[in-house]
Amino acid sequence: xxxxxxxxxxxxxxxxxxxxxxxxxxxxxxxxxxxxxxxxxxxxxxxxxxxxxxxxxxxxxxxxxxxxxxxxxxxxxxxxxxxxxxxxxxxxxxxxxxxxxxxxxxxxxxxxxxxxxxxxxxxxxxxxxxxxxxxxxxxxxxxxxxxxx
Amino acid sequence: xxxxxxxxxxxxxxxxxxxxxxxxxxxxxxxxxxxxxxxxxxxxxxxxxxxxxxxxxxxxxxxxxxxxxxxxxxxxxxxxxxxxxxxxxxxxxxxxxxxxxxxxxxxxxxxxxxxxxxxxxxxxxxxxxxxxxxxxxxxxxxxxxxxxxxxxxxxxxxxxxxxxxxxxxxxxxxxxxxxxxxxxxxxxxxxxxxxxxxxxxxxxxxxxxxxxxxxxxxxxxxxxxxxxxxxxxxxxxxxxxxxxxxxxxxxxxxxxxxxxxxxxxxxxxxxxxxxxxxxxxxxxxxxxxxxxxxxxxxxxxxxxxxxxxxxxxxxxxxxxxxxxxxxxxxxxxxxxxxxxxxxxx
Numbered sequence: 001x002x003x004x005x006x007x008x009x010x011x012x013x014x015x016x017x018x019x020x021x022x023x024x025x026x027x028x029x030x031x032x033x034x035x036x037x038x039x040x041x042x043x044x045x046x047x048x049x050x051x052x053x054x055x056x057x058x059x060x061x062x063x064x065x066x067x068x069x070x071x072x073x074x075x076x077x078x079x080x081x082x083x084x085x086x087x088x089x090x091x092x093x094x095x096x097x098x099x100x101x102x103x104x105x106x107x108x109x110x111x112x113x114x115x116x117x118x119x120x121x122x123x124x125x126x127x128x129x130x131x132x133x134x135x136x137x138x139x140x141x142x143x144x145x146x147x148x149x
Numbered sequence: 150x151x152x153x154x155x156x157x158x159x160x161x162x163x164x165x166x167x168x169x170x171x172x173x174x175x176x177x178x179x180x181x182x183x184x185x186x187x188x189x190x191x192x193x194x195x196x197x198x199x200x201x202x203x204x205x206x207x208x209x210x211x212x213x214x215x216x217x218x219x220x221x222x223x224x225x226x227x228x229x230x231x232x233x234x235x236x237x238x239x240x241x242x243x244x245x246x247x248x249x250x251x252x253x254x255x256x257x258x259x260x261x262x263x264x265x266x267x268x269x270x271x272x273x274x275x276x277x278x279x280x281x282x283x284x285x286x287x288x289x290x291x292x293x294x295x296x297x298x299x300x301x302x303x304x305x306x307x308x309x310x311x312x313x314x315x316x317x318x319x320x321x322x323x324x325x326x327x328x329x330x331x332x333x334x335x336x337x338x339x340x341x342x343x344x345x346x347x348x349x350x351x352x353x354x355x356x357x358x359x360x361x362x363x364x365x366x367x368x369x370x371x372x373x374x375x376x377x378x379x380x381x382x383x384x385x386x387x388x389x390x391x392x393x394x395x396x397x398x399x400x401x402x403x404x405x406x407x408x409x410x411x412x413x414x415x416x417x418x419x420x421x422x423x424x425x426x427x428x429x430x431x432x433x434x435x436x437x438x439x440x441x442x443x444x445x446x447x448x449x450x451x452x453x454x455x456x457x458x459x460x461x462x463x464x465x466x467x468x469x470x471x472x473x474x475x476x477x478x479x480x481x482x483x484x485x486x487x488x489x490x491x492x493x494x
Contacts, residue, residue: 038174093235094232095210096208097209122237127179
């Protein structure tokens with residue numbers, strides 16, 4: 001009964017923290033487009049906070065530069081359980097155009113933190129990002145919340 | 150006051166209440182529009198394995214050429230595989246893909262056909278500065294402003310502006326001053342040139358008896374019909390324009406040097422053997438003969454100038470193709486004794 005109530009609350013209110021680990025900002029702009037009235041992220045109960053301490057979903061963009069290797073893990077550890085990581089764009093997946101010979105990028109992100117969902121594209125459409133968050137977010141958070149620590 | 154009433158009335162309407170209750174984005178907004186360039190689609194059956202897509206791709210991990218396994222019936226084929234996790238959906242791979250229909254399709258840009266390519270013909274037009282008389286007729290005839298220009302008293306064709314209309318070639322009063330060079334089929338052109346030169350040389354050496362009686366002033370003339378040559382050239386490359394152009398250029402520019410060899414006069418002095426720079430002349434001790442290898446010979450005339458007995462003869466021949474057609478064309482050959490001094494210094 002209590003779990004069911006928690007599930008409903010968790011599914012209808014997702015707090016999101018956006019991390020750019022060194023990319024071109026294209027994906028961040030697509031996320032901003034999501035916040036705009038046209039796509040209106042908040043109608044689905046998703047709120048962007050940019051504060052890992054109150055985030056359920058961590059959105060990662062960028063190809064993980066030298067400075068971000070430790071900071072990314074630090075931010076991940078600060079988010080409270082249950083938490084879900086969504087990698088947006090090609091940079092966190094393969095490094096994309098930055099992963100040239102001699103470039104100091106350390107993609108993929110999954111080498112540093114566990115990734116639950118991946119959205120390929122450079123950048124992905126806002127609707128693709130939205131669909132991925134909605135597909136993985138509510139159920140994963142609810143399911144993780146039920147796990148005993 | 151009235152505005153306030155209108156304001157409240159706005160909230161009191163049923164449609165407002167309905168849309169407030171189900172506040173959702175219009176699904177049409179979320180849908181992907183038709184013009185959106187999605188990840189490329191690959192049709193391996195059209196692929197010619199040229200690798201142009203991998204060369205054009207700006208992302209390092211996006212396209213890989215893979216080769217399917219050989220089966221009993223046919224060999225494996227290499228074709229591109231798109232990695233969506235690396236692809237940036239730029240569509241360059243589809244634009245460069247040379248196959249018809251396209252092996253890779255992506256968006257709509259690759260469907261645009263350019264109205265003309267950079268060179269609509271397979272010929273490149275250049276002006277031979279040595280032959281050019283600077284009459285500027287080509288400059289006046291050229292339909293593209295600035296494609297032919299004058300600089301330092303030279304007339305130059307700008308290759309980036311040239312549209313290959315041939316107007317300059319048709320208006321040039323000097324034969325050979327404007328050249329339309331075929332820039333395709335280079336290997337075939339080489340084969341045709343070799344074919345013509347070898348045939349001409351054989352034809353002249355076949356007339357050795359007539360040539361060897363030539364005095365210094367006399368000129369020996371004979372004709373060679375080109376019908377048989379054209380047939381053989383067509384078997385190399387079936388492009389009549391290119392064959393005629395190549396024939397014309399060869400006959401205009403070729404100055405063939407002929408070395409004849411009269412063994413009856415040879416006294417086996419072996420002076421020529423040491424002088425020959427390419428080792429084409431050898432002495433066979435068993436049979437006691439001097440042999441000349443025509444394939445090694447450079448036609449440098451050293452043996453002719455060395456031999457005290459006139460074994461080696463040295464002649465220069467020139468050619469003219471007239472009339473310039475592949476059907477009735479005849480190559481007029483003139484052979485002349487060379488004016489070089491004879492006898493070792």
